[in-house]
Every structure is written in structure tokens, then in C-alpha cells.
Amino acid sequence: MSLLELTGIGRDVRLPDGSLLPVLAGVDLSVEPGEHVSIVGRSGSGKSTLLNVLGLLDSPTAGTYLLDGQPTDSLGGRRRSRLRGETFGFVFQQFNLLPRRTAEENVAAPLLYARGREFLTRNRAARAMLDRVGLGPRALSVPEKLSGGEQQRVAIARALVRGPRVVLADEPTGALDVETGAAVMALLAEVTAENGAALVTITHDLSVAALAGRRFRLDHGRLTPVAAGGALAAATSDRTDA
Amino acid sequence: MTGLLGTLSEAWGEVRVHKARVLLSLVGVFLAVLAMTTVTALGQMAAQVQQEQGEASGGRTATIGVSAYDPMTGSVPRDEWDAGVQALVSRYGLPEEAVATLAYENGLYRFPGGTQAVETRRVSPSYGPLHRIQPVEGRWLRSGDRQSLSPALVVNRDFLGLLGAADLSGHPTVVIGGPQPVLATIVGVVAWNEGYPSAYRIDSSAGDATASAGGVGFWSPPSLELWVPSDQADAVVAAVQTDLARLLPGAEVQANRQDPENLEDTIAKLRLAVRAAGLVVLFLGGLGVLNIGLVTVRQRIREIGVRRSFGATSARVFSAVVLESVVATALAGLAAVALSVAIVRNLPLERWLAGGVPLVDAPGFPVSAAVEGLLAATAVGALAGLVPALIAVRVKVIDAIRF
Ligand SMILES: Nc1ncnc2c1ncn2[C@@H]1O[C@H](COP(=O)(O)OP(=O)(O)O)[C@@H](O)[C@H]1O
Numbered sequence: 001m002s003l004l005e006l007t008g009i010g011r012d013v014r015l016p017d018g019s020l021l022p023v024l025a026g027v028d029l030s031v032e033p034g035e036h037v038s039i040v041g042r043s044g045s046g047k048s049t050l051l052n053v054l055g056l057l058d059s060p061t062a063g064t065y066l067l068d069g070q071p072t073d074s075l076g077g078r079r080r081s082r083l084r085g086e087t088f089g090f091v092f093q094q095f096n097l098l099p100r101r102t103a104e105e106n107v108a109a110p111l112l113y114a115r116g117r118e119f120l121t122r123n124r125a126a127r128a129m130l131d132r133v134g135l136g137p138r139a140l141s142v143p144e145k146l147s148g149g150e151q152q153r154v155a156i157a158r159a160l161v162r163g164p165r166v167v168l169a170d171e172p173t174g175a176l177d178v179e180t181g182a183a184v185m186a187l188l189a190e191v192t193a194e195n196g197a198a199l200v201t202i203t204h205d206l207s208v209a210a211l212a213g214r215r216f217r218l219d220h221g222r223l224t225p226v227a228a229g230g231a232l233a234a235a236t237s238d239r240t241d242a
Numbered sequence: 243m244t245g246l247l248g249t250l251s252e253a254w255g256e257v258r259v260h261k262a263r264v265l266l267s268l269v270g271v272f273l274a275v276l277a278m279t280t281v282t283a284l285g286q287m288a289a290q291v292q293q294e295q296g297e298a299s300g301g302r303t304a305t306i307g308v309s310a311y312d313p314m315t316g317s318v319p320r321d322e323w324d325a326g327v328q329a330l331v332s333r334y335g336l337p338e339e340a341v342a343t344l345a346y347e348n349g350l351y352r353f354p355g356g357t358q359a360v361e362t363r364r365v366s367p368s369y370g371p372l373h374r375i376q377p378v379e380g381r382w383l384r385s386g387d388r389q390s391l392s393p394a395l396v397v398n399r400d401f402l403g404l405l406g407a408a409d410l411s412g413h414p415t416v417v418i419g420g421p422q423p424v425l426a427t428i429v430g431v432v433a434w435n436e437g438y439p440s441a442y443r444i445d446s447s448a449g450d451a452t453a454s455a456g457g458v459g460f461w462s463p464p465s466l467e468l469w470v471p472s473d474q475a476d477a478v479v480a481a482v483q484t485d486l487a488r489l490l491p492g493a494e495v496q497a498n499r500q501d502p503e504n505l506e507d508t509i510a511k512l513r514l515a516v517r518a519a520g521l522v523v524l525f526l527g528g529l530g531v532l533n534i535g536l537v538t539v540r541q542r543i544r545e546i547g548v549r550r551s552f553g554a555t556s557a558r559v560f561s562a563v564v565l566e567s568v569v570a571t572a573l574a575g576l577a578a579v580a581l582s583v584a585i586v587r588n589l590p591l592e593r594w595l596a597g598g599v600p601l602v603d604a605p606g607f608p609v610s611a612a613v614e615g616l617l618a619a620t621a622v623g624a625l626a627g628l629v630p631a632l633i634a635v636r637v638k639v640i641d642a643i644r645f
């Protein structure tokens with residue numbers, strides 16, 4: 001049984017003029033525990049929408065999404081939120097760190113929503129995770145005092161601190177220069193693998209996508225597997241579009 | 243359990259991070275609670291002092307004074323009056339402590355400097371508690387004093403001065419003159435009616451049987467005081483008047499309420515006015531908190547979205563925003579109450595409230611005023627947090643974290 005199993009997922013959004021825009025149409029995807037999947041696609045192709053559906057932040061308008069074999073469409077709001085917190089870690093393009101809170105507080109923040117021991121030992125766990133991403137000495141710095149690469153490393157620590165089974169990264173290198181981006185991406189892949197979590201990376205950067213074990217391409221709401229050799233072709237067409 | 247702790251630490255974190263804005267928005271709440279608590283406390287203390295002083299003269303709420311006189315002879319014979327009172331008390335089953343008797347008498351006391359007539363109140367032991375009389379030395383009269391051959395006296399300090407005694411350590415006594423002199427024992431001293439001597443004497447003592455011992459000259463018509471619940475006062479007045487008139491044929495019976503009846507009313511009105519003013523100020527302070535809450539909740543939409551991605555439920559987002567407001571205003575309330583206590587403690591209250599007269603018990607800061615201030619601050623925080631919290635739960639996560 002797959003960890004995540006999407007079958008025929010569609011997501012329509014209603015536009016201001018009342019018409020329906022199909023952002024996702026018939027997406028099939030399964031993610032196994034611990035594997036690294038990448039999805040490339042042009043800007044506006046629906047990548048973020050797909051990631052939000054995967055992370056239970058958004059609900060599909062068609063198809064079925066099984067998590068651990070359980071349908072997710074019947075979940076109540078409360079259960080959905082809890083499941084999201086327990087199962088997923090998010091890394092965003094814009095880092096989305098909590099402003100004016102130290103790196104340690106940021107990394108500990110997801111554990112505010114955990115219970116029992118996990119909650120009570122959150123600061124220690126945050127420190128350990130910051131050490132792991134090499135930011136132990138900056139634990140008491142606020143995001144405003146950190147570089148982009150450092151902020152994204154804090155975000156990586158934060159995504160992993162609760163021991164998620166899946167890390168969802170939406171263009172994690174999109175706001176970084178090429179070199180820093182590559183280093184951060186390598187770190188993300190490494191730490192995620194170390195923790196045994198699956199990693200789904202959304203990107204339009206081919207070198208980032210190339211790190212994944214399985215690669216997909218999202219185009220006009222449809223997901224297609226990319227053969228290892230087809231990466232270059234995908235990259236070229238992508239660069240010109242974006 | 244940890245859920246609550248988590249919500250609390252989240253709220254505390256918010257307050258801590260936004261210190262400046264929180265402080266600013268709290269100035270109104272702080273001032274309102276400070277003003278309200280201080281004025282309420284002062285009002286309560288003034289009321290307590292006023293009540294104490296009012297009760298010392300008129301009796302507690304509600305005290306009914308009953309007296310009788312014979313239009314032909316002047317006063318009702320003592321034994322007839324006593325019998326009438328007895329009958330009345332047993333008919334209504336009045337408890338002993340709710341019934342006091344009082345008669346004025348001019349006692350002739352033999353002081354070292356010569357004999358002097360002193361206004362003396364012959365009272366039952368229950369008279370003291372009814373008028374909140376608290377001796378500054380010794381004790382008040384008690385029913386055991388009636389068994390003593392030597393009448394018990396509670397005197398004021400001027401009386402004691404005439405005896406040449408500074409306090410009760412020498413067990414002072416005084417001879418009450420008249421046809422049959424009797425040696426009276428001073429059991430207590432009160433700080434009362436300063437300037438001229440006065441005394442309370444136990445209504446009866448074992449020696450009285452031999453004669454109207456020590457009694458000279460003028461007896462005012464004896465009177466009776468009944469201490470009854472406020473709401474029954476009018477009914478009791480009517481009942482006593484008819485009943486006692488029947489028991490004392492030929493006598494004119496008067497019963498009326500003698501405690502400062504409208505004091506309660508005045509104080510209640512004063513408190514109401516203060517509270518109303520406080521509520522208006524508090525309301526304005528609450529609007530300030532609400533306003534800042536609305537501004538910041540909009541600034542924090544992204545943050546709320548991020549927290550949702552951590553698994554925060556709607557309930558959690560809601561309570562965190564409300565609690566953030568509550569934590570802030572409760573702290574402001576606490577600070578305001580603390581400052582209010584400090585202010586009230588350092589005011590020359592005795593001079594203001596009691597005109598320099600030392601109070602039997604100096605009123606402390608009323609706990610109810612402090613509790614009220616804290617509750618008001620907390621309630622304002624909760625109310626002002628409600629609207630931003632509703633906005634916060636309606637934030638669409640995907641829109642909040644987009645880009
Ligand atoms: N709630 C929405 N309302 C209107 N249009 C939307 C909404 N969500 C997504 N879209 C549109 O769907 C398309 C895909 O969006 P998105 O998933 O963010 O793309 P990507 O992340 O690949 O750039 C875009 O054209 C976007 O404008």
C-alpha cells in the first residue's frame with residue numbers, strides 16, 4: 001500500500017466571472033514511504049495547487065486521495081488539521097518563517113500543536129534539528145538577521161522537527177541564488193532521507209528535479225512521468241517558458 | 243492539557259513579540275481598570291466607614307426603635323413595660339441578640355474630685371453588637387454581668403479620666419450615689435463621645451432587687467430596639483405597634499425605623515454611577531484593543547496560514563487569537579489593580595473618610611474591587627479578541643501562504 005495515493009484528482013477553481021477553471025485534471029500519483037519525487041512545471045501549471053492537495057491544505061474537486069489507504073475526503077476539519085500536522089512538513093519558496101521569533105522558536109513552533117512529551121521537549125528538539133542543519137550557533141537569531149539560505153535551512157529544520165512522514169517542498173530554491181539553492185536542496189534531500197521521510201519537491205529547476213528518484217512533469221493540470229533521458233528536453237522547454 | 247499549555251504559550255509568544263503595539267493598545271484598558279478599581283475601592287471603603295458611623299448612632303440595618311409612654315403619667319411603669327416586651331419577644335420568637343433595650347438615666351458618680359451626674363445608658367448586652375460598639379480596652383457588657391451584685395459599666399475615656407485612672411489595669415471601681423449607693427465595676431472602655439464623660443450600665447444586676455439601686459431622678463421612657471432584616475422592617479413596625487399597644491393599655495406606643503435607611507440607597511447609587519463611568523472608559527479601551535487586534539490579524543494572515551500548515555485546528559487558531567487578547571488585557575488589569583492598591587494604601591484615608599476620627603477597623607482594600615477589576619480586564623480582552631479571532635479562522639490557508 002502506498003503512503004499517498006492520488007487517482008484522477010481534479011481541482012477546479014471558480015473565477016470571478018463565475019466560470020470554472022480546471023487547475024488540475026485527472027492527476028494520478030502515488031508516493032511510497034521514504035522516496036524522493038520531483039515535479040517540474042511551468043509557472044501557473046498547478047504545481048502549488050497539487051502540493052496543497054497533497055498536504056491536506058486544499059481539497060480536490062474530483063478523484064480520490066488515499067492517505068495510508070484511508071480516503072481523505074471524509075475527514076472532518078479537526079481530524080484533517082491534526083493529520084496534516086502529524087504527517088507533513090512544509091518548506092515554502094518564501095521560507096515563511098514567523099517574523100521576529102528566533103530560529104529556535106520557529107523550529108519549535110510545529111511542536112506547539114503536538115501533545116504530551118513531544119510538546120514538552122520542543123525546545124530541545126528544535127535545538128537538535130538546528131544543529132543538524134548547521135545553524136546551532138544561530139539558534140537565537142531572528143529571521144530578519146539571517147540570509148536567505150540560512151532562513152531556508154531553518155525552514156527545513158522546522159519541516160522535519162516533528163518527524164513527518166512526508167516533506168512537501170514548494171520551489172524551495174526559488175528565492176535563492178543558484179549556488180545557495182543547490183546547497184540547500186542537497187541538505188533538504190539528505191536530512192529528509194536521514195529521517196526516513198518521503199520528499200515531494202516542486203520546482204522549475206532541473207538540477208533540483210534531477211536529485212529525485214522519480215520525476216514528473218505537470219502541464220496544463222496533467223501529470224506525466226519524465227524518463228531519465230527526457231530531463232534535458234523538459235528543462236529546455238521549461239526555461240523558455242518561464 | 244498540553245493543548246491548553248500550547249495555546250497559552252502561543253498567545254504569550256505573540257504578546258511578547260508585539261510588545262510595543264500591545265502596550266499601546268493596553269493603555270486604555272489599563273487606565274480604565276485603574277480608575278474603576280480605585281474609585282470602586284474608595285467608594286466601598288467610604289461606604290463602610292459611613293455605615294460604621296451611621297450604625298454606631300442608629301443601629302444596624304434595619305433597626306426598629308420601640309418606645310412607649312403614658313400620656314397621663316409620663317412613663318409606663320417599669321414592670322409593665324418589661325412584661326410587655328417579654329410577651330412581644332416570645333410571641334415573635336425573636337432571638338436574644340436581635341433585641342436590645344435602652345433607657346437613659348442620670349447616674350450620680352462619686353469621683354475623687356467630687357460627685358458628678360453623668361448621662362448613663364442602661365442597656366442590655368445585645369445593645370453593643372447592634373451598634374457595633376467595640377471597646378478599645380476591656381470588654382463589652384455580657385449577660386453574666388446581670389448576676390453580679392456590682393453593676394458592670396462600660397465608660398468612655400473622659401469618665402476614666404475623672405476617676406484618675408489611665409487604663410483598666412488597676413481594676414477601677416466607682417460608687418454610684420443616691421439613696422442606696424452601690425459599687426460599680428468598670429469592665430470596658432470605649433472611644434466615644436470624647437469631651438464629656440458618659441457610661442453604659444448593664445440593664446439589671448443582682449443588687450438591683452433591693453431598691454432601684456443608684457437610680458436617681460430622671461428615667462426616660464425605656465425603649466426597645468429590634469434588629470430585623472431590611473425587607474421585613476415595615477411589617478415589623480406595624481405588628482409591633484398594634485401588639486404592644488394591646489399589651490400596654492393606656493400607653494402610647496411608637497415604633498419606627500431608626501437606622502440611616504437611605505444610606506444603602508445613596509451608596510448603591512454612587513457605586514452605580516462609578517461603575518457606569520468605568521464601563522464607558524473600559525468600553526473605549528476595549529475598542530482600542532479591538533482596533534489593534536484587527537490591524538494585526540490582517541498583518542498576520544500569512545502567519546496564520548503557516549500555523550495551519552503545522553496542524554493548527556480552527557478552534558486552536560480561534561482560541562489563540564482570543565487568548566492573546568486576554569493575556570494582554572489581563573496583564574494590564576493586573577498592573578492596574580496593583581497600582582490601584584498602592585495608591586489607595588498611601589492615601590490619608592482616615593482624614594478624608596472619617597474626618598480624623600480613628601476608625602474602629604480601618605477598611606482594607608476591598609477584595610471585590612480588585613477581583614472586579616481583573617474580571618473586567620479579562621472580559622474586555624475576550625470580547626475584543628472575538629472579532630479578530632473570527633477573521634483568523636476564516637483565513638483560507640492556500641491564499642494565506644500563496645507566493
Ligand atoms: N483560488 C484560485 N482562484 C483563482 N485562480 C486560481 C486559484 N488557485 C490557483 N489558481 C490559478 O490556477 C493556476 C495554477 O496555480 P498554481 O497552482 O499556484 O500554479 P504554480 O504553483 O504551478 O505556479 C494559476 O493560473 C492560478 O492563477
Ligand SMILES: [Mg+2]
Pocket residue numbers: 047048049170
Ligand atoms: Mg506555485
